[in-house]
Amino acid sequence: MQKERLKKYKNILLNEKNRLEKEIKNFQDEEKLNQQESTGELSSYDNHPGDAGSETFEREMDLGLKDNTFTLMKQVDDALDKIKSGNYGICQKCGVSINDDRLGVVPYTSFCEGCQEGEEAIEGVRERPIEEGTVHPPFRGFNDNDEGIEYDAEDAW
Numbered sequence: 001m002q003k004e005r006l007k008k009y010k011n012i013l014l015n016e017k018n019r020l021e022k023e024i025k026n027f028q029d030e031e032k033l034n035q036q037e038s039t040g041e042l043s044s045y046d047n048h049p050g051d052a053g054s055e056t057f058e059r060e061m062d063l064g065l066k067d068n069t070f071t072l073m074k075q076v077d078d079a080l081d082k083i084k085s086g087n088y089g090i091c092q093k094c095g096v097s098i099n100d101d102r103l104g105v106v107p108y109t110s111f112c113e114g115c116q117e118g119e120e121a122i123e124g125v126r127e128r129p130i131e132e133g134t135v136h137p138p139f140r141g142f143n144d145n146d147e148g149i150e151y152d153a154e155d156a157w
Contacts, residue, residue, distance in 0.1 A: 005100075010083050012107045013076050020073045027066040072108070079108040091115050 082088040089098050091112040098112045111119060 006083055006088060009088065009103060009107050010080065013079050013083070016107065017073065017076045017080070020069055020076065023069050024066065024073070027062060027069065030062065031066075075108040075110075078110070093119075 079088060082090075089103060090096070091098055092110040093115040094112065096112050098109060102109060102113055109116070
């Protein structure tokens with residue numbers, strides 16, 4: 001890859017790294033606050049339980065976003081390491097040069113477009129959880145063969 005192009009992508013990656021570092025710092029600052037401090041409420045006694053559930057959901061979502069930010073940071077660091085080693089812009093799977101259009105959109109990518117589609121197709125094929133095998137039938141009882149209506153003998157008198 002030409003030096004000018006490498007310099008361009010290195011600058012893009014460094015800017016992205018700085019943005020991600022600021023985002024991580026914001027998450028860490030927010031994490032230090034307990035739920036009472038983050039909501040600004042003096043007491044949760046007079047709040048509806050649904051409000052507390054919503055606040056808990058928001059905090060859990062922030063943790064997920066923080067994890068995603070760390071994942072992106074790792075990918076950016078890996079891309080910067082590839083620039084240093086001279087392997088940047090080369091598909092990790094097939095060894096073909098990754099085109100500029102793709103690098104312009106996802107500068108930390110490790111795969112060309114074709115290999116990325118293949119990776120996503122593999123990830124998309126998942127078997128159902130083993131626990132679902134125990135779900136059917138949903139309860140013990142009997143079927144009186146009348147249009148699929150089942151009788152729940154467990155909860156009946």
